[in-house]
Amino acid sequence: xxxxxxxxxxxxxxxxxxxxxxxxxxxxxxxxxxxxxxxxxxxxxxxxxxxxxxxxxxxxxxxxxxxxxxxxxxxxxxxxxxxxxxxxxxxxxxxxxxxxxxxxxxxxxxxxxxxxxxxxxxxxxxxxxxxxxxxxxxxxxxxxxxxxxxxxxxxxxxxxxxxxxxxxxxxxxxxxxxxxxxxxxxxxxxxxxxxxxxxxxxxxxxxxxxxxxxxxxxxxxxxxxxxxxxxxxxxxxxxxxxxxxxxxxxxxxxxxxxxxxxxxxxxxxxxxxxxxxxxxxxxxxxxxxxxxxxxxxxx
Amino acid sequence: xxxxxxxxxxxxxxxxxxxxxxxxxxxxxxxxxxxxxxxxxxxxxxxxxxxxxxxxxxxxxxxxxxxxxxxxxxxxxxxxxxxxxxxxxxxxxxxxxxxxxxxxxxxxxxxxxxxxxxxxxxxxxxxxxxxxxxxxxxxxxxxxxxxxxxxxxxxxxxxxxxxxxxxxxxxxxxxxxxxxxxxxxxxxxxxxxxxxxxxxxxxxxxxxxxxxxxxxxxxxxxxxxxxxxxxxxxxxxxxxxxxxxxxxxxxxxxxxxxxxxxxxxxxxxxxxxxxxxxxxxxxxxxxxxxxxxxxxxxxxxxxxxxxxxxxxxxxxxxxxxxxxxxxxxxxxxxxxxxxxxxxxxxxxxxxxxxxxxxxxxxxxxxxxxxxxxxxxxxxxxxxxxxxxxxxxxxxxxxxxxxxxxxxxxxxxxxxxxxxxxxxxxxxxxxxxxxxxxxxxxxxxx
Numbered sequence: 001x002x003x004x005x006x007x008x009x010x011x012x013x014x015x016x017x018x019x020x021x022x023x024x025x026x027x028x029x030x031x032x033x034x035x036x037x038x039x040x041x042x043x044x045x046x047x048x049x050x051x052x053x054x055x056x057x058x059x060x061x062x063x064x065x066x067x068x069x070x071x072x073x074x075x076x077x078x079x080x081x082x083x084x085x086x087x088x089x090x091x092x093x094x095x096x097x098x099x100x101x102x103x104x105x106x107x108x109x110x111x112x113x114x115x116x117x118x119x120x121x122x123x124x125x126x127x128x129x130x131x132x133x134x135x136x137x138x139x140x141x142x143x144x145x146x147x148x149x150x151x152x153x154x155x156x157x158x159x160x161x162x163x164x165x166x167x168x169x170x171x172x173x174x175x176x177x178x179x180x181x182x183x184x185x186x187x188x189x190x191x192x193x194x195x196x197x198x199x200x201x202x203x204x205x206x207x208x209x210x211x212x213x214x215x216x217x218x219x220x221x222x223x224x225x226x227x228x229x230x231x232x233x234x235x236x237x238x239x240x241x242x243x244x245x246x247x248x249x250x251x252x253x254x255x256x257x258x259x260x261x262x263x264x265x266x267x268x269x270x271x272x273x274x275x276x277x278x279x280x281x282x283x284x285x286x287x288x289x290x291x292x293x294x295x296x297x298x299x
Numbered sequence: 300x301x302x303x304x305x306x307x308x309x310x311x312x313x314x315x316x317x318x319x320x321x322x323x324x325x326x327x328x329x330x331x332x333x334x335x336x337x338x339x340x341x342x343x344x345x346x347x348x349x350x351x352x353x354x355x356x357x358x359x360x361x362x363x364x365x366x367x368x369x370x371x372x373x374x375x376x377x378x379x380x381x382x383x384x385x386x387x388x389x390x391x392x393x394x395x396x397x398x399x400x401x402x403x404x405x406x407x408x409x410x411x412x413x414x415x416x417x418x419x420x421x422x423x424x425x426x427x428x429x430x431x432x433x434x435x436x437x438x439x440x441x442x443x444x445x446x447x448x449x450x451x452x453x454x455x456x457x458x459x460x461x462x463x464x465x466x467x468x469x470x471x472x473x474x475x476x477x478x479x480x481x482x483x484x485x486x487x488x489x490x491x492x493x494x495x496x497x498x499x500x501x502x503x504x505x506x507x508x509x510x511x512x513x514x515x516x517x518x519x520x521x522x523x524x525x526x527x528x529x530x531x532x533x534x535x536x537x538x539x540x541x542x543x544x545x546x547x548x549x550x551x552x553x554x555x556x557x558x559x560x561x562x563x564x565x566x567x568x569x570x571x572x573x574x575x576x577x578x579x580x581x582x583x584x585x586x587x588x589x590x591x592x593x594x595x596x597x598x599x600x601x602x603x604x605x606x607x608x609x610x611x612x613x614x615x616x617x618x619x620x621x622x623x624x625x626x627x628x629x630x631x632x633x634x635x636x637x638x639x640x641x642x643x644x645x646x647x648x649x650x651x652x653x654x655x656x657x658x659x660x661x662x663x664x665x666x667x668x669x670x671x672x673x674x675x676x677x678x679x680x681x682x683x684x685x686x687x688x689x690x691x692x693x694x695x696x697x698x699x700x701x702x703x704x705x706x707x708x709x710x711x712x713x714x715x716x717x718x719x720x721x722x723x724x725x726x727x728x729x730x731x732x733x734x735x736x737x738x739x740x741x742x743x744x
Binding site: 043045088089092105106107108109110111112113115116123124126127130131134135138139142187188190191194195197198199201202203205206209210213237238240241244245247248249250251252253254255256258259260261262263264267268271 | 337345347408409412555556557558559560561563564567568571572574575576578579582583586587590622623625626629630632633634636637640641644648666669670673674675676677678679680681682684685687688693694697698701
C-alpha cells in the first residue's frame with residue numbers, strides 16, 4: 001500500500017507543518033477573545049452608509065476610555081468593536097456619538113470581567129485533558145483483545161498523537177487569521193477543539209477497528225509478519241468512507257460558515273480546518289505510525 | 300413483506316412527527332421552540348455575590364434570599380420568562396458565587412441594571428392624623444373600613460440614604476428584639492427636627508412603599524438614634540437590619556458580565572441558522588445520491604427523519620435553542636451521515652462478494668456496528684465533558700444538542716436507514732443492480 005510505503009514523506013510533511021504552527025504560535029501568537037481576557041465587545045449594524053475603519057477610528061478617537069481597541073468587519077454592514085471593559089453608559093455614549101454621523105444601531109454588546117476569563121482558561125484546559133484521558137482509556141479498553149503484535153495501549157497512544165496533530169493545525173489557522181484579519185479565539189473555539197477531538201478519534205477508530213477485524217483473521221504466528229500488509233489493506237478499505245464522511249461534514253460546515261450567523265463563523269472555520277486535519281491524520285499518520293511502532297519494537 | 304410494512308409505519312410516524320413540529324409552532328402552543336437570548340434578543344447579566352460578610356454556613360440561605368429578592372425586582376419588568384439563578388463557580392475563582400439574570404426581550408440594559416441593583420427605599424413618613432381621623436370616621440359610619448394606609452402618610456424626606464447603620468438589639472427585661480438606627484449627620488438634623496415638631500404623632504417606617512412599623516414619637520431625639528420596635532420576631536428584626544444595611548439585598552452584588560443581543564440580530568441569526576441547515580441538508584443529499592444512488596436517496600430520507608426527531612426532542616425535552624445549538628445541529632447533520640456511509644461501504648464489499656442487495660444490507664449493518672458504536676461513544680464522551688465543564692451557556696447549548704444528536708443519529712442509521720434500504724432491496728442479485736452500485740463510475744463487473 002503506497003500510503004504505508006511512503007509514510008516517511010507524510011511524517012515529514014506533518015512534522016514541518018506542526019513545526020511551522022508552533023513557530024507561528026510563538027511569534028504571532030493567538031488573539032484571545034473577551035471570554036478569555038475580559039473586556040467588551042460591541043457589534044454595530046449600519047444602515048445605509050458603512051464607514052471605513054479609518055473613518056471609525058477617527059470618530060472613536062475622542063473617547064478616553066477606549067484604550068487599545070480594535071475594529072473588525074462582520075458581514076457587509078456590521079462592525080465589531082472590541083475594547084477593554086467599558087460600562088453600559090460608556091457604550092451608550094459611543095453609540096449616540098456615532099448616530100450623529102451614521103444610521104447605526106447596536107446589535108450585540110457583551111462585557112466580561114477579567115476573572116471569568118481566567119476561570120474559562122482553567123476549565124478549557126481541564127476539559128481537553130479529561131476528554132483525552134477518558135478517550136484513551138476507552139480505546140485501550142475497546143481494543144483490549146488486540147494485543148498482538150502491538151499492544152492496545154499503542155492504539156490509544158497513537159490516537160492521541162493524531163489528535164494533537166489535529167488540534168495544533170486549527171490553532172495555526174487561527175494564529176494566521178488572527179494576525180491578518182483579527183479573528184479571535186472564544187469559548188466556542190474550545191468547543192470546536194473538543195468536537196475535533198471527538199471527530200479525529202472517531203476517524204482513527206474506524207481504521208483501527210478495521211485493522212482489529214482484519215487481524216482476527218490472521219493466525220497468531222503470522223500476525224507480526226503480515227502486520228504491515230494488514231494495516232495497508234485496512235487503510236485501503238476505509239479510505240473512501242473516511243473521505244466521504246469528511247466531505248459530508250465539510251458540506252455541512254461550509255453551509256454554516258457561509259450562511260450561518262457571525263457568532264458561529266469562527267467556530268465553523270475551526271471545525272473545517274480540524275476536520276481536514278483529522279481526515280488527513282487518520283489516513284496518513286495514525287495507521288502508518290502503528291506500522292512504524294511495530295517495526296521499532298522488533299529491533 | 301414485513302419489512303415493507305415496518306418501513307411504511309416508520310414513514311407515517313415521521314410524517315406525524317413532522318406535522319407535530321410544524322403544528323406546534325402556532326401561536327399559543329405549549330410546544331413552541333424555546334429560543335435562547337441570542338436568538339430572540341435580550342439581556343444577560345452576571346453578578347458576583349460578595350459573601351465575605353455572610354456568617355459561615357448560611358451562604359446558601361443568603362444566596363437563596365438574594366435570588367428571591369432579585370426575582371421580585373425582575374418581575375417588575377413583566378418579561379415573559381425571566382431567568383434568575385445562582386451559580387457556584389470554579390474552586391479557584393475569585394467570583395465563586397454568582398447570580399445570573401436573563402431578561403428575554405429586554406434590550407435596555409441600563410434600565411435593567413438600574414432596577415436590579417437599586418437599593419430599597421427606606422422612608423420615614425408622618426401620619427397625617429387629621430386626614431386619617433376624617434377618613435376612618437367616614438368609613439366607620441359607612442360601615443366600610445377600608446383604608447389605603449399609604450394615602451394617610453406624608454413623606455418627610457428622611458430616607459435610608461441618610462442612615463449610617465442599623466443594628467439588632469435586645470431590650471431587657473423581656474429581651475424583645477428591636478432594630479436600632481443611627482443616622483448620619485444630615486439625617487440626624489432632619490430626624491431631630493421631625494421629632495421635635497411632631498411629638499405624639501406617628502412616624503411610620505416604609506420599606507419599598509410598604510409600611511413595616513409605625514411607632515409614635517415620644518420625645519425629641521437629637522442624637523440621631525432611633526429604634527424600631529414592635530411586633531418583631533427575632534428573625535424579622537434580623538432581616539430588617541440586613542435589608543437596611545445591605546440595601547435590601549442579603550449580600551452585595553457587583554456586575555461582572557453583560558451581554559445584550561438586539562432583537563434584529565437574534566432573528567437574523569435564527570434565519571441564517573435555518574438557512575444553513577437547509578442548504579447543508581440539500582447539498583449533503585445531492586452528494587449522497589450522486590455517490591450512493593438509491594441508497595443515497597434513502598440516506599437522505601433518513602436524514603430528514605433525523606432532523607424531525609431532533610426538532611421533536613427540542614420541543615418535548617424542551618431544549619432552549621441558541622446559535623451554538625443550531626450550529627451543533629448543522630454539524631451533526633454531516634456527522635450523522637457517517638454511520639450511513641460506514642454501512643454503505645460495508646455493503647459495497649458484500650455486493651462485490653456476490654451477495655444480493657437485501658443480504659448485503661443486513662451484513663453491512665452488522666459489520667459496521669462496532670465502528671459506529673466505538674466512534675460515537677468517543678464523540679459522546681467529549682460531548683458529556685463539554686456539558687459538564689461548560690461555564691458559558693453558549694457551550695452548554697452546543698454540547699446538549701450535540702449529545703442528543705449522537706444518540707439520535709445512531710438510532711436513525713441503524714433502524715431507519717436499514718429498514719428503508721431493506722424495503723427497497725431486491726432479494727436477487729442481478730435485478731436493478733445499477734441502483735446499488737456506488738461511486739461515480741458505472742463499470743460493469
